[in-house]
Amino acid sequence: MNEHKFYYFLHIQILLLIVWSLLTGLGYTILCYVFDMAPFTLIWFGAIIAVSAWGWELYRQFKYVTINKKKLKKWYQYVQLFIYSIFGLWTVLFILYSDITEHNLNQVTVLIQVTASILAATFLFSDKKLFIPVLLILIYPLVVYFINLDETKGYFLAFFTLALLGFLLYASNNGYKLIQQIFHQAQQDSLTGLYNRRHFMENLDQLLKTLKESKKFSFILLIDLDHFKNINDTLGHDVGDKLLCEISNRLNTFCGDSKHVARLGGDEFMITSYPYDNYDECLKSADIFSHEIGRLLKEMYVIDFNHIHISVSIGVKLLDSTLSNSIQVVKEADIAMYEVKSSGRDGVVNFNKALSSKISNTLEMERKLYFALEHDEIELYYQPQVNKDGLICGCEVLTRWYNPDLGMVAPLEFIKIAEKTGLIIDLGNYILEESFKSLQTWEKKEHSLEQLSINISVKQLLHESFIKRIEYLFNKYLSEKSQHKIVFEITETLLAEDIHNVISIMKKVKNLGIQFSLDDFGTGYSSLNYVREIPIDELKIDKSFVRTLGENKSDEMMLKTIFTLADIFNLRVVAEGIETDTQFEILKAHNCNLFQGYYFDKPLKKDDFEIKLFKQKVKKVKIEMGKKKILNKKHIG
Numbered sequence: 356m357n358e359h360k361f362y363y364f365l366h367i368q369i370l371l372l373i374v375w376s377l378l379t380g381l382g383y384t385i386l387c388y389v390f391d392m393a394p395f396t397l398i399w400f401g402a403i404i405a406v407s408a409w410g411w412e413l414y415r416q417f418k419y420v421t422i423n424k425k426k427l428k429k430w431y432q433y434v435q436l437f438i439y440s441i442f443g444l445w446t447v448l449f450i451l452y453s454d455i456t457e458h459n460l461n462q463v464t465v466l467i468q469v470t471a472s473i474l475a476a477t478f479l480f481s482d483k484k485l486f487i488p489v490l491l492i493l494i495y496p497l498v499v500y501f502i503n504l505d506e507t508k509g510y511f512l513a514f515f516t517l518a519l520l521g522f523l524l525y526a527s528n529n530g531y532k533l534i535q536q537i538f539h540q541a542q543q544d545s546l547t548g549l550y551n552r553r554h555f556m557e558n559l560d561q562l563l564k565t566l567k568e569s570k571k572f573s574f575i576l577l578i579d580l581d582h583f584k585n586i587n588d589t590l591g592h593d594v595g596d597k598l599l600c601e602i603s604n605r606l607n608t609f610c611g612d613s614k615h616v617a618r619l620g621g622d623e624f625m626i627t628s629y630p631y632d633n634y635d636e637c638l639k640s641a642d643i644f645s646h647e648i649g650r651l652l653k654e655m656y657v658i659d660f661n662h663i664h665i666s667v668s669i670g671v672k673l674l675d676s677t678l679s680n681s682i683q684v685v686k687e688a689d690i691a692m693y694e695v696k697s698s699g700r701d702g703v704v705n706f707n708k709a710l711s712s713k714i715s716n717t718l719e720m721e722r723k724l725y726f727a728l729e730h731d732e733i734e735l736y737y738q739p740q741v742n743k744d745g746l747i748c749g750c751e752v753l754t755r756w757y758n759p760d761l762g763m764v765a766p767l768e769f770i771k772i773a774e775k776t777g778l779i780i781d782l783g784n785y786i787l788e789e790s791f792k793s794l795q796t797w798e799k800k801e802h803s804l805e806q807l808s809i810n811i812s813v814k815q816l817l818h819e820s821f822i823k824r825i826e827y828l829f830n831k832y833l834s835e836k837s838q839h840k841i842v843f844e845i846t847e848t849l850l851a852e853d854i855h856n857v858i859s860i861m862k863k864v865k866n867l868g869i870q871f872s873l874d875d876f877g878t879g880y881s882s883l884n885y886v887r888e889i890p891i892d893e894l895k896i897d898k899s900f901v902r903t904l905g906e907n908k909s910d911e912m913m914l915k916t917i918f919t920l921a922d923i924f925n926l927r928v929v930a931e932g933i934e935t936d937t938q939f940e941i942l943k944a945h946n947c948n949l950f951q952g953y954y955f956d957k958p959l960k961k962d963d964f965e966i967k968l969f970k971q972k973v974k975k976v977k978i979e980m981g982k983k984k985i986l987n988k989k990h991i992g
């Protein structure tokens with residue numbers, strides 16, 4: 356067994372053994388002094404002190420060796436030798452004094468020898484290589500001694516001593532097995548056999564302490580597989596598990612004894628390097644090593660006849676003597692790893708000051724967003740959606756956050772933060788309520804809108820209170836007719852969730868009369884399968900796609916496919932981000948249902964949107980009146 360935890364345990368046992376040997380040895384020496392038999396015993400006690408001093412040195416060395424497997428093994432061999440020596444000394448004492456019957460000293464010696472055996476069984480049960488030889492060293496002379504008494508009593512005692520040996524071996528072995536199992540479970544990841552998070556953190560704590568004392572340098576790597584979920588979803592969890600095992604094997608083989616490899620859970624792995632004397636050397640090694648790991652893991656995997664290619668995102672954090680908080684250190688490696696993810700995955704980033712200030716800006720924003728609702732800093736804008744005649748039929752609700760210190764913060768920025776912090780629930784509820792209120796006002800004023808689209812984030816949709824909240828707000832603000840005008844825009848981020856659960860929630864929402872639109876369509880991985888499976892009513896073609904319309908033929912083909920798809924599944928199509936006449940014309944030619952973009956209007960404040968609706972109504976009335984006049988004239992004529 357070569358687990359670190361085992362060494363920690365052994366480490367403490369060294370101290371206990373030293374204390375016991377010194378105290379008992381001292382007692383014995385004093386006893387012998389009283390009975391005028393000191394010289395011999397003094398030499399023996401001197402030996403005990405010397406071996407204890409060596410043990411103390413081994414005890415002290417422990418923290419310097421734990422982070423290097425080779426050194427740890429060497430240390431363990433010395434500890435073995437120390438333990439054999441100290442118990443050996445007790446046996447020497449026994450052999451020397453066992454036939455001294457004066458003052459019953461022989462009985463004291465026997466007693467000590469038996470005690471030492473019991474102690475050995477309890478102190479050393481974590482390792483078979485220790486307790487078996489030590490018990491034999493201690494008990495064998497006892498048995499011989501009893502047999503040599505040549506009395507019935509002696510034979511009896513010899514028999515009982517052998518029975519004691521059997522008993523102690525059995526008990527220690529049981530304890531040994533149990534502790535093996537517990538160590539195993541507590542430190543190893545059951546799937547891959549690598550160290551687990553807990554062990555990794557303990558090791559990191561130890562490493563930071565060592566760096567502090569030795570003023571050395573080191574680094575950690577946080578490795579996260581890119582799109583691992585896709586593999587699980589498409590090839591099944593079995594293949595996913597086998598892939599994780601294969602990756603673990605590659606990492607273990609590549610790192611050998613020089614690094615500590617752990618799996619933190621899921622598809623996250625962590626590697627700790629052992630110390631370097633010099634910063635530049637450490638930095639260079641971290642750079643070379645992390646790129647090598649990236650290449651190694653990118654090589655093809657063949658699992659159950661599947662050829663799998665994956666890439667990884669790696670965050671690197673350099674360690675030095677100034678650091679002491681292991682949680683913070685891991686967090687910074689995590690920040691670096693996320694930086695790789697957000698800049699397109701498949702790469703390596705070292706944690707640095709700029710990243711750290713980026714994070715503190717986010718934290719500042721997080722803190723301010725917390726009060727945004729309270730301080731009335733959130734406002735809803737409405738972007739018109741028009742039909743092919745340019746008449747406003749609906750609108751999309753787009754949220755704005757204006758903070759006095761930060762200025763206008765883009766929704767793409769603060770929605771992400773709100774999702775991460777859980778504030779999206781309160782914020783989402785506020786957006787729902789304000790949107791419903793607006794629709795209620797417009798309905799009262801008889802501005803005829805056909806639909807009102809609201810962006811809903813996954814976190815919000817999956818929150819337990821979501822449906823109840825909508826029911827409550829529906830009752831409070833909207834008639835049944837208006838309720839059917841509500842459209843929830845969702846994105847493919849839903850794919851990352853348990854799809855069955857998502858579908859079941861969506862169905863409940865649809866039962867309330869609400870429709871669903873699949874936002875940003877054409878950007879991510881929207882597969883045919885996905886469109887077929889989830890209960891949507893509308894596809895919303897993404898603006899990035901609309902932007903290049905008319906520029907090349909493949910776009911037109913793509914557009915054709917989208918509209919055919921919509922046709923097959925009987926879905927409405929809305930195009931967003933229309934900025935030019937050409938884009939509008941092309942989309943119209945494909946019978947797109949609704950159009951949204953700066954070409955018609957930017958997102959408008961509530962009052963401005965209402966003015967638009969009012970003007971449109973007046974225009975409609977005028978047209979109606981014009982039509983009536985013409986009819987009347989004809990009639991009269």
Ligand code: C2E
Nearest residue numbers: 753754766767770786810811812932933934952953954958
């Ligand atoms: P989205 O849902 O794709 O919203 C469309 C975005 O495109 C809006 O940006 C809108 O202002 C912009 N846009 C509209 N027409 C044009 C155009 O012709 N050209 C260009 N270049 N852009 C156009 P915005 O308002 O910055 O919102 C960005 C994203 O933030 C939204 O993308 C949506 O994902 C999210 N978001 C906005 N409001 C909310 C909300 O209330 N809740 C949630 N969950 N997300 C929201």
Ligand code: CA
Nearest residue numbers: 751810844874
């Ligand atoms: Ca949207």
Ligand code: CA
Nearest residue numbers: 874875897931
């Ligand atoms: Ca969109």
